[in-house]
Amino acid sequence: MTEFSRRRMFGIAGTGVAIVGAGAAGAGIDRAMSGQSAHAATDIVPFHGANQAGIVTPAQEHLHFASLNVTTTDRAKLVSLLKEWTDAARRMTGGHEVGTTGAVSGSLAAPPDDTGEALELPASSLTLTVGFGPSLFDDRFGLAGKRPAALAELPSFPKDNLDPARSGGDLCIQACANDPQVAVHAVRNLVRLGFGTTEVRWSQLGFGRSSSTSVSQTTPRNLFGFKDGTNNLKAEDPAALNDQVWVAPEDDQAWLAGGSYLVARRIRMHIETWDRTSLDEQQKVIGRTKGSGAPLGQSAEFDQVDLHVHGEGGELAIADDAHIRLASAESLNGAKILRRGYNFVDGSDGLGHLEAGLFFICFNRDPRKQYIPMQRALSAHDAMMEYVEHTGSALFAVPPGVSETGYWGDSLFG
Numbered sequence: 001m002t003e004f005s006r007r008r009m010f011g012i013a014g015t016g017v018a019i020v021g022a023g024a025a026g027a028g029i030d031r032a033m034s035g036q037s038a039h040a041a042t043d044i045v046p047f048h049g050a051n052q053a054g055i056v057t058p059a060q061e062h063l064h065f066a067s068l069n070v071t072t073t074d075r076a077k078l079v080s081l082l083k084e085w086t087d088a089a090r091r092m093t094g095g096h097e098v099g100t101t102g103a104v105s106g107s108l109a110a111p112p113d114d115t116g117e118a119l120e121l122p123a124s125s126l127t128l129t130v131g132f133g134p135s136l137f138d139d140r141f142g143l144a145g146k147r148p149a150a151l152a153e154l155p156s157f158p159k160d161n162l163d164p165a166r167s168g169g170d171l172c173i174q175a176c177a178n179d180p181q182v183a184v185h186a187v188r189n190l191v192r193l194g195f196g197t198t199e200v201r202w203s204q205l206g207f208g209r210s211s212s213t214s215v216s217q218t219t220p221r222n223l224f225g226f227k228d229g230t231n232n233l234k235a236e237d238p239a240a241l242n243d244q245v246w247v248a249p250e251d252d253q254a255w256l257a258g259g260s261y262l263v264a265r266r267i268r269m270h271i272e273t274w275d276r277t278s279l280d281e282q283q284k285v286i287g288r289t290k291g292s293g294a295p296l297g298q299s300a301e302f303d304q305v306d307l308h309v310h311g312e313g314g315e316l317a318i319a320d321d322a323h324i325r326l327a328s329a330e331s332l333n334g335a336k337i338l339r340r341g342y343n344f345v346d347g348s349d350g351l352g353h354l355e356a357g358l359f360f361i362c363f364n365r366d367p368r369k370q371y372i373p374m375q376r377a378l379s380a381h382d383a384m385m386e387y388v389e390h391t392g393s394a395l396f397a398v399p400p401g402v403s404e405t406g407y408w409g410d411s412l413f414g
Contacts, residue, residue, distance in 0.1 A: 043125045043178075047093045049401040050258050051246065054127035054176050055338065055363050056235035058214040062180040063206035063342040064187045065264065065359065067133075067169030067394055068198040075141045079413050081197045085130070085190050086407040095123035098189045115192065117185050124179035128186055130408045131262045131396025136170040146412060148252040150261060150366050151397045157379040157390065166266055166392030169201045174262070174361070176340075180207065202392070204266060206342025206359045213340060219293060219301065223269050223343050223356055224387075226286050227293035230301055231328075233338040244336045244370065245363050255411040258400030260363040263337075263371045266344075266392030269357035274387045285383045287322030295324065307331070321383040327374060335370040337362040357388070367395060 045053050070078060088098045097103055099113020106112050137147035153168070173190055177183040184205075191200055210222050211229025215236050222228040233240050242248075249257040274282070283289055283296065293301035297309035297317030307325055311317045318325050329336050339362050346355040364370040379385060399409050 044095060044123045045093060045125050045127050047090050047128075047402065048404050051401045052129045052259070052398060053093070053401075054129035054174055055245070055260060055340070055398070056213055056241060057125075057127050057176070058217055058235065059209040059212060059340055060125050060127070060176040060178045060183075061207065061209060062177055062183050063359065063361075064175045064180075064183040064203065065206070065361070066173045066175075066187050066191065066203040067201045067264075068171045068173070068191070068194065069201045070136065070140070070170040070198050072197050073140045075413075077197050078141060079409075081194055082130075082409050082413070083407040084193050086402060088189060088193060089128040089186075089408075092118075092186050092189065093123060093126050093128060098193075115185065115188055117188075118182055121179060121182055121185075124177040124182040126175065126177040126182050126186055128190075129174040129176075129262075129398060131172045131174075131398040132409065132412070133169045133171065133394065133396050135168060143412070146253055146255060148247075148256055148397060150252065150368050151395065154263070154367070154393055154395050155372065157375050159379055159385055160390050160393070162393050163391050166202050168394055169396075171198065172262065172264070172394065172396045180205070204344060204359050204392075205346075206344050208343040210341040210343055210358055210360075211339040213338065222358060223271055223345075224274055224282070224286075226282075226288060226290055227301060228341075229339050230288075230293055231305070233336055240336070241338070244365055245338050247365055251366065256397055256399060257411075260365065260398045261367050261371075262396045262398050263360075263362050263364070263367060264392070264394045264396070265360040265375075265390055267358045267360050268355065268389040268391050270353075270387050270389070271356055272353050277387075284319055285323060285387070287318040287324035296322075305330075319383070321381050323378070323382055323384045326377045326382050331377065332370075332374055335373060337364045337370050337374065363398070 045057055047053060072078060091098055097114040101113050103112045103114040103116030103119055134147065134151050134153055137143045137151065173187055175183040175186040177186070187203070191198070209220050211232045212219055213232065213235055215234050219227040219230050233244060245260050247256045247259050279290060288295055294303055295305040295318065297306055297311065298304070305318070305324060305328060307318055307328065307330055309317045325331060341358050341360040344357060344359050349355045362371060399411055402408060
């Protein structure tokens, strides 16, 4: 049996946009699907391109995100690992096993090249995205002079309750797929390849995308029950992406041109408190109706948000402390971000409450001008802060895409 026949590859290999369907809710449930959902779960997202996949790619249903520390001080070993990772990512995103012998065809006396839990599973629109944290640009690898000015640790925001064990990192891996086991397999195998060079600092599983990155997708709901990310940037608006997401050559360091900045924030949602809040208050906190998702004062989800319309009593329909007002481009001098977050439930907090929330991910061209001003406004004035708590935080520079002969970060290390 050849390495390519062990794991069947379905879908259309050349399509640039994956059609997102209903992914499996857990690794152990029946994955039998039909019609459009079956097609969606077997798509292959092209790995090569000017920008990394997993940013404007239509958001998949599942996430495994990992932050890693680099444990070596040998630059050559780090570069070698990035090359190994890139080769493995090419294979896994194409629906193949890692290595030349995969999970079952190698020597019985040696560990397999691939861990095997994704055998017989399709590619499931898997994307892998890698980023570099501020701490990578210290004196270990001669990169200090190549650190972009925007790549600095995020400042402390009001009401932050950050856990250092859930924050920071030298490197990050974002794996998104329509099958959770495919995403976990991808991160597991990259981590395995990094033994002796990297170690996991923290990781996060996510389910149920909390925003849409394509006009082909419907708007999902978060764990507060509201439609989330209605006004998100979309893949079909290249002018806005060039303005708000992709780093330009003249911005700072030339090696990052075509890349972006990834902000990751683990946001605990106090859902028990929220669930005891009246519907009217919930809608005022968000600034939208819970059912249709329409902005208050409007009638449909995609109606233009009007921050100046007044209600019957003469008060603003969207309050001064409403979430959508404070996060709007109008309130932030035109700044926008590309959101790509996921819901999570991580068991109990030990006090009888679910440890649940939003693993917030966004991409932006310059966090100093986009994410940081937005979060400062939200953390200081947003009525939603009564119901949420930021417990983890990280920032990474995401290098540009990879050519067929290149590797992740070759513009930085080459």
